[in-house]
Structure formats: structure tokens, C-alpha cells
Amino acid sequence: MTSTLAPARPAPAAPAARPSSDAEITVTSARKVFGSGDKAVVALEDVTATIPAGQFVCLLGPSGCGKSTLLNAIAGFSPLSEGQIRIGTRPVTEPGPDRGMVFQEYALFPWMTVEQNIRFGLDIKGVRRAEAEATVARIAATLGLSDFRARFPKDLSGGMRQRVAIARILALDPPVMLMDEPFGALDALTRRTLQDELLRIWAEYRKTIVFVTHSIEEAIYLADRILVMTYRPGRLKRDITVSLPRPRDSASAEFNALKRELGGLVMEEQQRYTKAEMSGTAVD
Amino acid sequence: MAARLSTLRGALLPIGLLIVWELASRAGLFSAVVLPPPSAVAVRWFNSLVPALPYDPASQSYLSWMLSGELPHDAVASLGRVLAGFAIGAGLALPVGLLMGTSDRLYALTNPLLQILRPIPPIAYIPLAIVWFGLGNPPALFLIALGTFFPVLVNTIAGVRQVDSIYIRAARNLGANPWTLFRRVILPAASPFVLAGMRIGIGTAFIVVIVAEMIAVSDGLGYRILEAREYMWSDKIIGGMLTIGVLGLLIDSAMSRLNDHLLRWHRGLER
Secondary structure (H helix, E strand, O other): OOOOOOOOOOOOOOOOOOOOHHHOEEEEEEEEEEOOHHHOEEEEEEEEEEEOOOOEEEEEOOOOOOHHHHHHHHHOOOOOOEEEEEEOOEEOOOOOOOEEEEOOOOOOOOOOOHHHHHHHHHHHHOOOHHHHHHHHHHHHHHOOOHHHOOOOHHHOOHHHHHHHHHHHHHOOOOOEEEEEOOOOOOOHHHHHHHHHHHHHHHHHHOOEEEEEEOOHHHHHHHOOEEEEEOOOOEOEEEEEEOOOOOOOOOOOHHHHHHHHHHHHHHHHHHHHHHHHHHOOOOOO | OHHHHHHHHHHHHHHHHHHHHHHHHHOOOOOOOOOOOHHHHHHHHHHHHOOOOOOOOOOOOHHHHHOOOHHHHHHHHHHHHHHHHHHHHHHHHHHHHHHHHHOHHHHHHHHHHHHHHOOOOHHHHHHHHHHHHOOOHHHHHHHHHHHHHHHHHHHHHHHHHOOOHHHHHHHHHOOOOHHHHHHHHHHHHHHHHHHHHHHHHHHHHHHHHHHHHHHOOOOOHHHHHHHHHHOOOHHHHHHHHHHHHHHHHHHHHHHHHHHHHHOOOOHHHOO
16 A cells, blocks of 8 residues: 555644754663663663764664663663663753654643643743744644644544653754654554555654664665564664655565564574573563 | 422432421421421521611611621621631641652651541541640631641542553653652642542631631531520521531532633543
8 A cells, every 4th residue: 555645734834844963872881771780771882873963773682672761761761771872963861852752642631621731831931822822733733633632632542642652752842852662553545545644744844763663564664774682681783774765565576575684683683582582581 | 390390309308207207396286396396496587697787878888788787697607717727727738748649758758647547537626726726716717727638638649640651751752850750740640539628628727617616616507506505495406407507508509610720631531
């Protein structure tokens, strides 16, 4: 299925669509250990990578490969045991609105309306009322949420909730977007629709995107570059550039050749995970 | 139609009971002191509801005249005590609960004390309340505030401690500082628990006010039914009890509607 079904929505008055220089992510010798002593689990080991500004990168691997750990470290939620992560030239020390995070569980604030959720970051930043309202209106239109601004999250479907979550971080115009299996809980069709929306937004705003997934097809469909990770300790197993032109045809021969190659790599790690699981040593 | 039918069915038993009760009383099955007929209760109740004196525009407003009957006066006095005591109790419990819920150290320090004090019923404080505050409104308000304090406190602590960490992560990711996090995330996330605690608290306050009025003050619904006992006015006692029941129901349903409105975002309230 090719996705020429770009939804007809008003083009937003987008900010200059050029990746900013402070959007490059540098991970140097990252190591992360959970627990200590006998129970210590090495989640990340010697991960070094540079993600240039504006690149769409997928972290791919089975459960327990440290892909979410790496994402959380970039987000600043959980500091590394060793090594360093920098955004542009600044080292990551704590969470910040320059690295907007989209969670699989949406994490919308249920007591706020869609509009209030999107505005939350702008309020914190101290953006003036009129300006904040204009931004919210523009972003809501970009994501097709204009008619839902007064709704509460409980009244929205999973797909709509994830649109709000994306809108919420997009309102802050962060150079980097971090996405932790954002479409994992959605049905296949909604998932494809949102993947296309995300690609459209990425093309328009040129964010650096780090996208965690365990779906090989999703990674090939979306990414410029796929980092395959190993099962515990999480290392970089393979760094693959995807040069297929967009929109990508998941039925094409090239797509499937790549899928086969990646499938082999991921399954090796999946087998190690299964083995650990069977022997009772898998912790996730 | 179906709703009206079920209301009708629900009314069947109380009406039937009233009829049996009335007939049994009139037949002289038991004396009017033990169990007066419902008609006597109704007459007595109505007489205490209406103003005792004729309307005098020179000395009072129409509203205050309307409320000058014994029963309205007592109801207003009791309600006023409930609200004042509730405001004091909840007003103290809320900040303390928020602090105890937020700070693990403070929680560890104070929770054992809380667990010791909490099971003591407010009623058990009556002797001490009189020693401390004498008679009148102060001991009554103290007891009502106490009855409100613990349910609100315990629920507030639980509410803060159960806030899903994903909201906190999301808010920090969006740049929230600790104060914003507290005010715009932890507080609303805890509010379903806090409001549930307030609903329990105001229910307790209503129980305690009746008891407190029997002890310390000389008006209010609790005082009035105890006073009626001195004269063996069982019809007045029963009328007072029913008034207390209706008032309690009104307070609880008002609280419940307020909760529904404040928590309209909450999943649990979908219908």
C-alpha cells in the first residue's frame, strides 16, 4: 500500500523548515546499569552514535534490548551510568521541552481538554495568551483536531489521543522529538494513517526524530536510518541507512529485501531474549 | 415511563408501612408515647415548620420571617455548624495531606501517629472537647472538624501517592517546574480521591453535629430531639429524625453532583 493519501488539511504557517544546529544528538560511550551487585542488569553497553539534525532514526530490537532505556536517557528521565549524551553542544542532565516525548500510553492529562493539553507547555513557557491561542489553533489544525479542542481525552479514540500527544509537543516546536512505540497500541489502519501524518509533519517541520519500535515494517516505512540493538546488554548491532524514496511501498521488492535482512537480525536477538525468558533470567 | 413506574414501585413499601403504622396506632396497639401515629408526626412537624408569629414588615424581612419557625431555625443552625466545622477540618486536612503525600520523609515521620489517632471516633473526644472548650459552639465545631479531618486527610494522602508517574514524566518533559507540577498535575490527578474523602468527611460531620448538639448547645436538630425526649414528645422526636435524614440526603446528593461536575473529565464517571 502506498500512502498517497495525504489528508487534505490546511497547510500550517510553518516555522522555517530547516533543521536547527542544536538538533543533533550525540551519544558517547553510553552505559546504563540498573540495580547493583548480583541483581545488576546492564541495559546499555558502549553505545556511541551521532544522529544529525533533521534525521528520522528508528531504534529497533526485541524487548530488553535497551531501546527505551536509550530513549529515556536522551529525554533526561534516567541518567546514564557512564558516558554522555549531548543535544547540539549541551549535555543532557534533565528532561526539557527541547526534546518532546510521545509515550505509547499517550500520557495526556485527563483533567484537561484537548486545547488545554496542547497549551500546557506554552503556559509553562510563559507565552502570551493571544500568541498561545494562535499556536494551539494552528497545531490543532495541522493534526486535524480543530473540532475536538473542547473534548476531554476520555472521549477520544486511541488514534486521536496520540494526535493530541503529538500536538502537545509540536506546540513547543522542539528541535528533537522522541517517540516511544507511539503507535504500538493502535489498530493497523489507524497506525498507518498516523505514520503518514508523522512523515508529513516531519517533512514540514524537519525535526530530529528518534522513534522506538519493535516493528520491522514500521521502521522501514518511516526511518532514514535504523539502529538495530542487541538483547542485553543493549549494544548497537547494525546501523542501516534506508534510502528508499518516500512514500514507501511496503509491497515493493526493495522494501521486502530490507525486511528480510532486518528480520534475520532482529530474530537473532529475539531468540536470545526468548532463551533468557525461558531460563527465567529475563527482566524487562 | 419505565422510570416513573419504578419510582412508583419504590414508593409502595414506605406508603404501605405508613398506612399499617397509622392503623395500628389508631387501633391503640401501642401508646402515643411509644409510637405516635404518622398523622400526629406530620401535624407536629408542620407546626414547627411555619412561623410562630404573624409577619411584621417593620421588624424583619419576609425571608427571615419564613425561616423564623423552630424547625427552619434549627436546620439552619445545624447546617451552619456542619459547614463551618467541615471548612475547618477539610481546610486543615488538605494542606497536611498534600504535604504528607508529597514528601516520603514527612510521611514516614507522621503516618504512625496518624494511624494511632485515626481509629478514635470523634464522639470519644466529647469529654476532652468540653474540658478544653467548655460549652457552646467551640466544642461542637471542634468535634465536627475532627470528624471531617481524618477522612479528608487519609484520602488526600492516598490521592497524591497514587498519581501515575507517567503524568509527572510528561509534565517534566514539557518543562514543568516543581510548583507547576504540583499545582497543575499532582493536585488535579489526586482530586478524585480528595473529593471522595470530602464526601465521606461531610457525611461524618453530619453525624457528629447531631451528637455535638445533644451535648453542648441549645439549638439545632440534635438539641431539639433530645429536648423533645424530656417531654416525651415522641411525635416531635420522629419528625426531627426524619428532617435529619432528609437534610443528610440533600447534603450528600449536593456533594455528589458537585463531584460529578468537577470530575467530568474522569473515566469512572462515564455513563
